[in-house]
Each structure stands twice: as C-alpha cells, then as structure tokens.
Amino acid sequence: MFKLPSLNRLRVFEAAARHLSFLRAAQELSVTSGAVSQAIAMLERELDVQLFVRQPRQVSLTLAGVCLAEATRRAQAEIQAAIEVISPIRRSLKISGPPTWTTRWLMPRLHEFADENPGFGIDVEASRKLVDLDSEPVDLAIRYAHRLPPHYRKVPLFKQVFIPVCAPQLAVELPQPMDLRRARLLHEQNGAGWWRSWIQFALQGAPITPDWDIEDGLYFSQGSLAIQAAIQGLGVALVEPEMVQSYLRDSELVQPFPIVPWETGNIYHAVWSEKRIGHPAVPLFVAWLERCAAGAG
Numbered sequence: 001m002f003k004l005p006s007l008n009r010l011r012v013f014e015a016a017a018r019h020l021s022f023l024r025a026a027q028e029l030s031v032t033s034g035a036v037s038q039a040i041a042m043l044e045r046e047l048d049v050q051l052f053v054r055q056p057r058q059v060s061l062t063l064a065g066v067c068l069a070e071a072t073r074r075a076q077a078e079i080q081a082a083i084e085v086i087s088p089i090r091r092s093l094k095i096s097g098p099p100t101w102t103t104r105w106l107m108p109r110l111h112e113f114a115d116e117n118p119g120f121g122i123d124v125e126a127s128r129k130l131v132d133l134d135s136e137p138v139d140l141a142i143r144y145a146h147r148l149p150p151h152y153r154k155v156p157l158f159k160q161v162f163i164p165v166c167a168p169q170l171a172v173e174l175p176q177p178m179d180l181r182r183a184r185l186l187h188e189q190n191g192a193g194w195w196r197s198w199i200q201f202a203l204q205g206a207p208i209t210p211d212w213d214i215e216d217g218l219y220f221s222q223g224s225l226a227i228q229a230a231i232q233g234l235g236v237a238l239v240e241p242e243m244v245q246s247y248l249r250d251s252e253l254v255q256p257f258p259i260v261p262w263e264t265g266n267i268y269h270a271v272w273s274e275k276r277i278g279h280p281a282v283p284l285f286v287a288w289l290e291r292c293a294a295g296a297g
Contacts, residue, residue, distance in 0.1 A: 005046045010072055012039040013051065017061055017069035081276055092121035093281045097142035100188070100223035101268070102126035104243035113288050120281045128190060133273035139282055145269035154269040155286050157293040161261035162198055163241050165253040167233040174236070174256040177202040181209070184235030185217035186226040194264070195238050201262045227253075268293075 015025035016036055026033040044051050051065035061069060097106060102124060114122060131138045133152065145154045166174070166183075174183060177199065185195055196214050208214070218235060220226045227244060230237035231252050241261060247253040270286045272278055 005043055009039045009043040009046070012036055013043055014069065014072040014076060016040060016052070016059070017065060017072070020059060020061070022059060092123035093140070093279045093285060094123045094125065094138045095140050095142075095285070096125045096127055096129070096131050096138045098128060099126040100227075100240075100243055101142060103222075103224045104227070108246070109292055112292075113285060116288070117281060117284055120279075120284075133271065134275050139272060139279040140285060141271045143269055143271050144266040145271055146266075148271065149273075151274045152271055153274055154271045155290060157268040157270060157289055158242065160240060160264045160266040160268060162194060162238050162264065163255055163259070163261050164198070164236050164257065165227075165239055165244055165248070166230050166236040166256055168251060168254050170233055170236070171254045171256040177257055177259070178206075180236060181212045185214065186229050186235045186237040187215075187217055187219045188223045188226050189219050189221055197264075198238055198262050202257065202259055 012025065012029065012031075012035075015028050016022055019025050019028070022036045022040070023033045026036045029036070040052065047064075049064045050062050051068060052059045053062060095106075103126060106124065110122065110124070125138070130143065131141055133141060134149075142157075143154075144160070145152075148154060164180075170183070174180065180199065187195060196208075199208060199214060218226075218229060220229065223237075223239060223243065226237040227239055227247070229235065230239075231247065236256070241248070244253055248255070270289050272282055272286075
C-alpha cells in the first residue's frame with residue numbers, strides 16, 4: 001500500500017500551490033521561503049514527481065502539481081468541515097424552509113425538538129431561496145424536491161393541499177363556490193394560479209364566467225400575511241390546512257365549503273446533501289419531522 005507523504009509537507013505544498021508563490025506561502029505559514037522550498041523539494045523526492053516549474057521570479061504548477069493541489073484543497077475543506085461539526089463552539093443545526101411553512105408549521109412545534117435534544121442549537125432561516133446545500137452553510141432544507149442532484153437525499157413529509165378559509169361572518173355569505181365571484185380573494189404573490197386551479201377543481205367542470213376576474217383581490221408577500229388578512233375579515237384566503245389548524249380549532253377561521261382539499265401535486269420533503277459532512281443532528285431532526293408530519297392535524 002502506498003505510504004502517504006508527510007502531512008506537514010502537504011500543508012506547505014497546498015499554501016504554495018494556492019498562492020503560486022513560495023514567499024507568500026512562507027508568510028502565511030510564518031516560516032522562511034527557504035523552508036518552503038526545502039519542504040516542497042523533499043515532497044517531490046518522496047513522490048518522485050515534479051510539482052512546480054521554477055522560474056526566476058515565479059513558480060507554476062505542473063500537471064501533477066495541479067492534480068495534487070486539487071486533492072489537497074478538497075481534503076483540507078473536508079477536514080475543516082468535520083472540525084466545525086465536532087467543535088462545541090459551532091454549531092447550530094441550520095434549517096432553511098419556505099416562510100409560511102416555517103412560521104405556521106415549524107415554529108409552533110420546534111420547542112418539542114429543542115426539549116428532546118438539548119445538546120443542539122437550532123438556526124432557522126425562512127426563505128424562498130433554493131439554497132445550494134453543497135456550498136452554503138445550511139444543513140437541511142424543506143423543498144418540493146421535483147428535480148434534485150443525484151447526491152441529494154430526501155424524505156417526504158406531506159402533500160401540499162389547499163382549502164379556502166375566511167372569517168366566520170364572511171362565510172355566511174358564501175354558501176357555494178360560485179359565490180366567490182362576489183368575494184375578495186386573498187393571494188400569495190408567489191402562488192399565482194393557485195386560486196384559478198382550485199376554482200376549476202371546485203366547480204367540477206362548470207365554466208368560469210368571463211366576468212369573473214380571479215386575479216383581482218389583495219396580494220401578500222407571504223402566505224402567513226394572507227392568513228392574517230382572512231382572520232381580519234378582508235377576504236377569502238387559499239391556504240394549506242396544516243398552516244391554519246389552530247385557527248380552525250378556535251373558529252377564528254372556517255371553511256365556507258365542505259369540499260375535499262385540492263392537491264397540487266407537490267410534496268414537502270426534507271432535503272440534504274451527501275457531498276458534505278452535515279450536522280450530526282440531521283438524522284434526528286428528519287426523524288422528528290416525519291413524526292410531526294404523520295401526526296399533524
């Protein structure tokens with residue numbers, strides 16, 4: 001089996017390859033440039049291959065040097081990631097999820113995980129941004145997961161479904177879906193088209209009349225704002241029932257129509273990357289999410 005060279009010489013080589021300068025590598029490592037040159041020369045003899053082309057005022061990597069430089073860069077990054085994971089100074093479990101899901105589904109339950117696992121900090125980011133789980137400091141994301149790189153792992157949580165909700169005083173004016181023509185619709189800005197799709201589903205093939213402007217109404221940057229607007233009696237919101245269970249239980253919101261929830265075809269997934277060393281709490285948190293999703297409602 002091939003013996004690995006000195007790790008200290010590899011560290012010197014990585015610095016010199018990154019800077020393409022023995023002098024700058026020496027300054028970074030707090031040694032002399034002669035010591036850097038000697039360490040690299042010994043590494044070349046040990047490997048029996050030339051790593052640098054030496055010129056009077058500069059150095060450049062050979063093909064072998066480029067190959068080794070990339071390998072040492074990756075190894076150093078993985079070691080650093082592992083140290084961050086095991087370091088007690090680090091390291092909250094970083095979770096990224098859609099704003100409404102984070103606010104209305106995760107936050108009311110999060111204390112349960114924190115109480116069950118007191119050794120881990122938790123850092124929650126509410127964002128629609130599709131984070132790069134390979135390079136960004138996020139351990140776990142909640143996504144629909146239609147298209148993912150092959151090295152991403154995913155666990156399904158629950159389907160995305162919608163129901164209309166409104167304040168009780170408004171519901172008495174809406175005995176059937178067609179009466180929504182006279183109501184103000186509350187829209188989430190990134191959910192354009194959901195209301196039209198739901199109405200087509202609810203009417204069961206009946207035509208939407210030309211005078212019905214479904215796109216009219218009030219628009220909100222987040223679904224949680226549309227929910228609050230519905231509670232205030234400003235109109236009818238199309239929401240995911242998982243996000244409004246407490247309001248339905250307390251009768252702050254009601255369903256005006258006894259219609260089966262409409263499924264969009266999307267499924268919420270917990271997603272993480274196998275390319276990077278993740279937080280040790282990821283399996284615990286995913287298992288907890290699965291239990292919550294199975295018992296939600």
